[in-house]
């Protein structure tokens with residue numbers, strides 16, 4: 001069982017959380033060239049190893065987190081609130 | 092190599108002579124006409140059809156572990172073709188046709204058992220959309236039968252028909268020609284038949300990089316040395332992104348875990364393959380040994396661990412006893428997981444890659460076992476002729492950039508939801 005240490009609620013089973021995918025994906029400006037949109041919508045690095053990903057504590061505080069997790073060992077090395085981990089998110 | 096037959100069986104029984112090995116174990120040559128990376132069902136089927144149908148026999152299949160150690164030996168073996176979207180219906184129907192004669196083609200009993208698969212329907216809405224799916228299937232010549240509640244009660248008596256049922260049974264959609272096959276036999280059968288036609292099956296041989304000349308890929312680096320080939324095809328199931336990265340490709344794929352479960356053997360209990368979707372995800376059949384073989388959803392986060400997590404065990408067990416309460420006290424014998432490619436539209440990729448000399452076969456998601464024969468056929472066609480078989484045209488890699496996605500579940504570019 002994965003345990004995610006929510007900065008707001010403490011360490012909880014991952015079944016309280018909802019996975020939100022690769023956190024390195026950012027949608028480009030609407031006016032960006034088509035290729036940039038294809039890349040953001042469809043293409044993923046899908047690493048075997050450390051992965052920066054989004055999780056929402058959906059059965060807890062409901063806040064979004066950025067979690068650094070190894071996709072081979074499942075070891076979690078870092079958990080941060082998305083609002084501070086992603087610059088400009090709260091603008 | 093001797094043919095398997097009743098007579099051969101009798102001869103071996105009487106003389107007590109040991110059976111010869113089923114496929115050769117050669118050392119890798121320096122060069123082949125074509126290399127297939129990955130000794131799963133798809134890689135071995137590709138090699139077989141290259142040799143048998145497309146006249147290319149100078150082929151090596153390179154497998155990092157032993158053949159069949161990947162998903163082909165880990166799946167719940169359901170074979171069906173009840174797809175709805177143009178392209179998918181035809182592709183899976185072709186695969187089913189190949190399944191029907193596979194044991195004879197390979198001279199190996201793959202134990203294909205077309206006992207019928209029934210999709211459970213739990214609301215009037217579900218009945219309506221199943222009627223539509225059934226009509227689309229029939230329109231393509233695929234048998235489909237809409238079953239009402241009374242018919243369901245007769246065919247599958249052990250579902251929960253009580254008024255208190257968590258998922259009330261309104262009916263079912265049956266594909267009478269669907270069923271299961273023995274997964275290991277599919278691996279061994281393709282391997283033996285391919286080897287007999289001249290294909291070298293090289294185990295314990297991990298591909299670690301590609302050899303390039305100019306812009307072209309002309310070979311592979313492996314744990315057993317460099318091996319050259321004019322054409323290299325990859326069929327590595329959950330590891331397509333990794334091989335892609337070695338070739339400088341970024342792909343529309345995430346790797347996810349799927350678990351499967353088998354119970355202790357029981358007396359005959361379930362005659363059909365049962366599928367449940369929409370309010371959860373569950374599928375179950377009974378193996379020839381009597382074990383209940385079942386599974387459900389992915390673990391829902393990217394993973395290469397090949398080892399599942401407990402919340403899915405709980406969810407799948409909950410669905411099992413909600414649908415078939417009589418399973419409540421049955422003991423689980425084993426459970427395991429496989430690493431699968433999940434694509435952005437839930438459909439597979441059989442395609443030339445943007446790099447010359449490199450061909451892609453991957454993105455099989457939940458349903459690649461049933462695709463094995465058609466996938467091998469189409470991939471062999473593509474590698475041999477440099478032109479896709481019409482059946483694999485809709486599944487090219489560039490469909491994403493063109494917006495021509497094949498999204499059977501209609502759930503958009505979120506791989507884990509397909």
Ligand SMILES: Cc1cc2nc3c(=O)[nH]c(=O)nc-3n(C[C@H](O)[C@H](O)[C@H](O)COP(=O)(O)OP(=O)(O)OC[C@H]3O[C@@H](n4cnc5c(N)ncnc54)[C@H](O)[C@@H]3O)c2cc1C
Nearest residue numbers: 129131132133155161162163166167169298429459460461
């Ligand atoms: C639990 C589970 C249940 C499933 N149930 C069903 C089902 O009921 N019906 C259905 O149709 N499908 C099902 N599937 C899907 C199906 O099993 C897969 O889509 C299919 O087996 C994938 O193709 P393959 O057989 O070639 O894969 P694999 O058997 O995984 O073959 C790929 C091979 O590539 C090798 N490889 C990887 N990297 C390298 C490298 N660098 N060098 C050399 N070799 C390499 C691997 O070791 C592996 O043997 C299920 C999958 C799982 C995991």
Ligand SMILES: [Zn+2]
Nearest residue numbers: 006009057061
């Ligand atoms: Zn929280």
